[in-house]
Amino acid sequence: IQMTQSPSSLSASVGDRVTITCRASHGISSYLAWYQQKPGKAPKLLIYGASTLQRGVPSRFSGSGSGTDYTLTISSLQTEDFATYYCQQFNSYPITFGQGTRLEIK
Amino acid sequence: QITLKESGPTLVKPTQTLTLTCTFSGFSLNSDGVRVGWIRQPPGRALEWLALIFWNDEKRYNTFLNDRLTLSKDTSRNQVVLTMTNIGPVDTATYYCAHSDSATWYSFDYWGQGIPVTVSP
Numbered sequence: 001i002q003m004t005q006s007p008s009s010l011s012a013s014v015g016d017r018v019t020i021t022c023r024a025s026h027g028i029s030s031y032l033a034w035y036q037q038k039p040g041k042a043p044k045l046l047i048y049g050a051s052t053l054q055r056g057v058p059s060r061f062s063g064s065g066s067g068t069d070y071t072l073t074i075s076s077l078q079t080e081d082f083a084t085y086y087c088q089q090f091n092s093y094p095i096t097f098g099q100g101t102r103l104e105i106k
Numbered sequence: 107q108i109t110l111k112e113s114g115p116t117l118v119k120p121t122q123t124l125t126l127t128c129t130f131s132g133f134s135l136n137s138d139g140v141r142v143g144w145i146r147q148p149p150g151r152a153l154e155w156l157a158l159i160f161w162n163d164e165k166r167y168n169t170f171l172n173d174r175l176t177l178s179k180d181t182s183r184n185q186v187v188l189t190m191t192n193i194g195p196v197d198t199a200t201y202y203c204a205h206s207d208s209a210t211w212y213s214f215d216y217w218g219q220g221i222p223v224t225v226s227p
Contacts (some may be wrong), residue, residue, distance in 0.1 A: 033213035035153075042202055042217035043153065049211040086153055089211050094168040095143075095155040 001026050001089050005053040005098035012077055012105040020072045020101045022087035034063055037100075038083045044102045046085075048073065067083045077103075108132035110142075110203050110218035118225050124193050128186040128203030128218060135181050141206040142179070142186045143214060146199040154199075158206070159186055198225045203216055 002025040012018050022032065025058040028051035035043035045054045048064035050070055060075040074081055082105050114126040126144070133140060134200045144156040159177045167175045177191045186203060200222045204214035 031211060033211070035214075037153075042220050043214070044115065044217075045210065045213055045215045048213040048215070052211075054210065088153075088155075088213070093166050095158070096171070097153040097155065104205045 003087055003096050003098040004088055005085075005087055005101050006102060008099065009102040009104065011104045013106045014079060015076050016077045018074045018077055018103065019084055020087075020103075022065075022070045022072070022098050024068045024070075024091075026092075028089045028091035030066055030106060031089055032055055032063075032065070032070050033090065034061075035086045035087045035088065036081075036083045037086065040042055043086060050085055079105075108216040109207055110205060110216060111132050112203050112218045112221040114170065114199060114201075114221060114223070116222055116224060118193050118197075118223060119193055120225055120227055122193050124188075124190040124197070124223065126188045126190075126201055126203075126221065126223075127187070130186070130203075132216075133205060133207075134142050135159075135179050135184070135186070137161055137207075139208040141212065142175075143204050143206055144186075144201065145204060145214070146197075146201045147220075148196075148199040149215060156201075157188060193225050195225050197223070 004023045032050045034047040037043040051063045085101045110130040140161045143158040146149040165177045174191045180187045201220045202220045205216040
């Protein structure tokens with residue numbers, strides 16, 4: 001299953017609302033996770049099951065979607081949110097990631 | 107508290123076999139539903155899933171690597187070992203191991219710090 005993220009990069013300001021989209025080439029039954037990765041660090045799980053917030057992740061992050069189309073929304077960007085975000089599907093093998101969305105400060 | 111840490115060589119010559127070890131704590135790979143996966147990330151590029159080993163010793167591999175991968179586990183030592191044969195420059199990447207279980211729908215909820223591997227003569 002191919003995972004296509006959009007946009008591939010995004011410039012935004014602190015306080016902005018940001019949405020990142022992930023489209024699967026086939027339905028994935030909400031077996032979708034979102035990760036945040038900062039330079040030189042391992043990815044961090046933000047959301048699993050398409051919409052469940054991992055414990056300890058701020059509530060400004062949210063996920064939604066079903067079937068083939070999923071979104072990650074950050075309601076009010078904070079400085080620490082500038083990073084690269086990846087979606088990942090677990091519905092079938094091989095497990096696949098999106099190509100990433102780089103979120104930069106405007 | 108779940109932790110994982112990758113270890114192994116950071117410089118490998120082409121055609122050699124790469125052996126990486128993931129040493130973990132805070133969970134048992136004998137527990138129902140638990141998995142450990144390997145993911146890599148070439149410099150400046152996206153994450154690529156490589157392989158997954160299950161609590162019951164089932165294994166899954168990414169077929170794009172054409173049978174170059176082998177996984178094994180040593181539950182008494184809390185380790186998972188990944189071997190990759192016939193290494194080439196395209197295998198230069200940071201390699202991560204990660205924990206997965208049913209509590210988070212089998213997403214990778216805990217990751218090691220990663221180990222950078224360079225393939226060069």
